[in-house]
Amino acid sequence: MRTAYSVQTVRSAERALMARLPEGALMQRAAAGLAAACAELLGRVYGRRVVLLVGSGDNGGDALYAGARLARRGAGVTAVLLASPEKTHAGGLAALVAAGGRPVAGDRGADAVARADLVVDGIVGIGGRGGLRADAVPLADAVERARAAVVAVDLPSGVEAGSGEVRGRAVRADLTVTFGTHKPALLVDPAREYAGSVRLVDIGLRPKLPAEPELEALQHTDVAALLPRPGAASDKYRRGVVGIAAGSARYPGAAVLAVSGALRGGAGAVRYVGPAGDAVLARFPETLVSDRGPKEAGRVQAWVVGPGAGDDASAVGEVLGQDVPVLIDADGLRLADRAAVRARTAPTLLTPHAGEAAALLGVAREEVEAARLASARELADRYGATVLLKGSTTLVADPGGGPVRVNATGTGWLATAGSGDVLSGLAGSLLASGLTARDAGSVAAYLHGLAGRYAADGAPAGAHDVAAAIPDAWRDVLS
Numbered sequence: 001m002r003t004a005y006s007v008q009t010v011r012s013a014e015r016a017l018m019a020r021l022p023e024g025a026l027m028q029r030a031a032a033g034l035a036a037a038c039a040e041l042l043g044r045v046y047g048r049r050v051v052l053l054v055g056s057g058d059n060g061g062d063a064l065y066a067g068a069r070l071a072r073r074g075a076g077v078t079a080v081l082l083a084s085p086e087k088t089h090a091g092g093l094a095a096l097v098a099a100g101g102r103p104v105a106g107d108r109g110a111d112a113v114a115r116a117d118l119v120v121d122g123i124v125g126i127g128g129r130g131g132l133r134a135d136a137v138p139l140a141d142a143v144e145r146a147r148a149a150v151v152a153v154d155l156p157s158g159v160e161a162g163s164g165e166v167r168g169r170a171v172r173a174d175l176t177v178t179f180g181t182h183k184p185a186l187l188v189d190p191a192r193e194y195a196g197s198v199r200l201v202d203i204g205l206r207p208k209l210p211a212e213p214e215l216e217a218l219q220h221t222d223v224a225a226l227l228p229r230p231g232a233a234s235d236k237y238r239r240g241v242v243g244i245a246a247g248s249a250r251y252p253g254a255a256v257l258a259v260s261g262a263l264r265g266g267a268g269a270v271r272y273v274g275p276a277g278d279a280v281l282a283r284f285p286e287t288l289v290s291d292r293g294p295k296e297a298g299r300v301q302a303w304v305v306g307p308g309a310g311d312d313a314s315a316v317g318e319v320l321g322q323d324v325p326v327l328i329d330a331d332g333l334r335l336a337d338r339a340a341v342r343a344r345t346a347p348t349l350l351t352p353h354a355g356e357a358a359a360l361l362g363v364a365r366e367e368v369e370a371a372r373l374a375s376a377r378e379l380a381d382r383y384g385a386t387v388l389l390k391g392s393t394t395l396v397a398d399p400g401g402g403p404v405r406v407n408a409t410g411t412g413w414l415a416t417a418g419s420g421d422v423l424s425g426l427a428g429s430l431l432a433s434g435l436t437a438r439d440a441g442s443v444a445a446y447l448h449g450l451a452g453r454y455a456a457d458g459a460p461a462g463a464h465d466v467a468a469a470i471p472d473a474w475r476d477v478l479s
């Protein structure tokens with residue numbers, strides 16, 4: 001499991017660790033890791049031109065000490081100081097000068113950046129607020145124009161460390177070297193896109209961090225441990241039956257696609273109710289098609305409702321009244337009564353994309369995209385339900401707090417019609433197999449993302465290809 005902690009938690013863990021170490025020891029650990037990553041990226045250090053962008057805080061201190069290490073190995077190091085030398089990290093600046101590095105004032109930074117092989121962004125780290133300040137913006141522009149590789153110190157400067165929001169200009173890095181633990185911005189879009197690849201440097205912080213992180217990203221082994229496996233005594237009913245109430249005369253395909261995901265999600269059987277039974281059977285004869293409403297369709301262990309439902313609210317209402325886990329997607333989100341969702345005692349999983357989440361929250365879509373973490377949490381609390389917010393990094397938030405799951409297996413190719421229907425079927429199937437809403441949502445997002453990669457393999461793929469690739473993703477996780 002990859003984890004990220006809030007800025008406040010990182011600060012208090014750092015304080016606890018620093019109290020037991022000689023002064024400056026933590027910064028030396030950080031700088032050593034940073035310098036090693038820079039050297040690796042450069043290949044050869046001797047004779048290369050390194051430019052440090054140095055803000056007035058400890059983030060700048062890290063950059064200066066790392067720059068001193070590179071200067072001692074023969075790099076030509078220029079430190080662009082955003083603040084006056086008196087307001088710059090004193091120890092770091094002295095170390096850089098002693099190693100032969102050259103400090104210059106901020107207004108000479110753009111020229112230096114243009115000639116650099118490597119730029120180290122130490123403008124601001126976890127102490128930053130509200131995008132880059134005006135004096136740092138021309139440097140960020142110069143960095144974007146430059147051919148140099150860009151390494152961000154702890155975080156790309158300008159992103160909001162704790163939320164992943166980017167409210168203004170921020171530096172775009174090829175690599176971010178972060179210390180002690182990931183910060184939420186390194187896992188959540190849009191900030192994540194600014195970070196490039198991320199390397200975590202161990203500075204000994206882990207024992208001081210609490211058990212519960214702010215964010216969790218599942219890895220293969222975590223997903224493997226959660227996947228349902230049939231035992232010797234399993235039959236189709238014990239493996240779980242998932243009910244799909246989806247599709248309409250206008251959108252029969254949504255039903256077919258939701259069933260296609262559900263059949264690959266581990267439930268023992270898929271039951272379908274709705275007007276698209278013929279289309280479903282034509283494609284998947286193993287489906288149990290019922291011509292009654294959800295209430296009379298027979299037992300299921302979980303329901304999926306909403307994909308392609310159009311404007312028919314009756315199925316949503318019937319499903320919400322049943323005391324089994326329910327996943328609500330697409331049209332169902334609009335049709336579901338919030339009070340009815342809140343009143344449920346069995347788990348509910350809502351799976352909106354940013355536009356649907358915005359409609360439920362009564363804000364603009366752009367606001368949800370800018371503040372994904374806060375939006376997922378807010379929606380979960382308003383509905384008293386688990387929320388899976390789709391996107392290039394999918395988030396899964398439980399109501400009432402606790403770590404939010406973040407999934408990064410997705411690919412841009414998944415942004416294709418019907419792909420969400422497949423995800424809802426898959427997640428519903430996992431719910432029927434007995435996973436919690438949080439686990440079902442995050443495992444489904446993980447498998448769906450991997451399946452998207454297999455299906456696309458560098459070229460466009462349709463939603464039905466994604467569904468067909470789920471078994472490959474499943475095998476990959478277990479191997």
Ligand SMILES: NC(=O)C1=CN([C@@H]2O[C@H](COP(=O)(O)OP(=O)(O)OC[C@H]3O[C@@H](n4cnc5c(N)ncnc54)[C@H](O)[C@@H]3O)[C@@H](O)[C@H]2O)[C@@H](O)CC1
Nearest residue numbers: 014027056057058059124125126127128129131132133154
């Ligand atoms: N505390 C610790 O034990 C450690 C801290 N480390 C480094 O220290 C950093 C945190 O240092 P600080 O608390 O000094 O804070 P930062 O260095 O992140 O930022 C504070 C400075 O940035 C300026 N600033 C704030 N917002 C800005 C903006 N929007 N645009 C431009 N400048 C802005 C402020 O004036 C302040 O001087 C971490 O990110 C990490 O790089 C590491 O050395 C590891 C150990």
Ligand SMILES: [K+]
Nearest residue numbers: 121124153157
């Ligand atoms: K930085």
